[in-house]
Amino acid sequence: MLTIGDYYYEVFPKYHPSRVLTLVYEPFAIGTMAILAYKDEKLNTRNRNLVGYILYFLGTLALLLLDLGTSGKGGLENYIGICVIVASFGVGDAYAQGGMVGDLSFMCPEFMQSYIAGSGASGALTSVLRLVTKAAFEHSSNGLRKGVILFLAISAFIEFLCIILYAIVFPKFPIVKYYRSKAASEGSKTVLADLAAAGITTPTEIGDDANNQVGRLSQKELFIKNIDYVLHLYLIYVLTLSIFPGFLYENTGTHNLGSWYAVVLIAMYNVLDLVARYIPLIKKIELKSRKGLMVAILSRFLLIPCFYFTAKYGNQGWMIMLVSFLGLTNGYFTVCVFTAAPKGTRGKCVG
Known part of the structure; x- marks a missing residue:
């Protein structure tokens, strides 16, 4: 939309x-x-x-x-x-x-x-x-x-395909069945319907220890353990949504691109947001430090005066560059927070 x-x-x-x-x-x-x-x-x-x-x-x-x-x-x-x-x-x-x-x-x-x-x-x-x-x-x-x-017609069709894919195809992937069985064996009840859809009635395929609750956290414990990451995400999207999309549509003026201007700005944000979500795969530049994340995310608020002065005095090239940077930082920090946050289960990746 x-x-x-x-x-x-x-x-x-x-x-x-x-x-x-x-x-x-x-x-x-x-x-x-x-x-x-x-x-x-x-x-x-x-x-x-x-x-x-x-x-x-x-x-x-x-x-x-x-x-x-x-x-x-x-x-x-x-x-x-x-x-x-x-x-x-x-x-x-x-x-x-x-x-x-x-x-x-x-x-x-x-x-x-x-x-x-x-x-x-x-x-x-x-x-x-x-x-x-x-x-x-x-x-x-x-x-x-x-x-x-x-x-809208194409979008509705794609979303209909998503329903079919999630309901029929996704549960039958071997890696998905493995991890859901593992979660069930550790006491999770929320995945039982998924296992049934994949043709698995019990988690015995990987060892039935459903009564083993070691390593699982309560909701309160999990929330407390992740409270700083919750704040990180809140600050990321408070800034993003204060600019995107309302400011881009109403406060950036008119330029040579005419009616294409706002559409191009949204597109550049989305493209750079996508690119940034793959950057943390390069482990050397993935930000994991809790304090480092907080400092970096807070420093991102300097974008607010940058957008204000660019909209008032800059041309469309500067605005496109600034929007691209907004998308870049949004995607990068979002992935860093979600992958670094402690999880509530014991599961580890397998080959």
């Missing part, structure tokens, strides 16, 4: 879409995730993730149908409808992303990096898709809307 902000600014010019939709999304995502984290040990992880993916698909399809049903008209009623759909994305995010991170925490840090890099890849792919669909209809009548309709 961030990548089609140019369309929503044309349809709802008075309602600040990039700012409002972000603010609508966040409380539903955080609130739902907090509730699910509290009840985590009683949840069926497989169902949780499927609910999230289904909400993604239905939400995107609803955006498409709403636009088609209203013929792309503005108005408060239609805007409220979009806000409701965005709220459902927040709930879906809490279900799917929170569930997948929990799922992979049973495994090993390398898998966590791969998942986070995958989320960065989805952002880059989305930006490429948006650039292509925008260019395809640039010179046609009502081309902006036509490009968005095609964009």
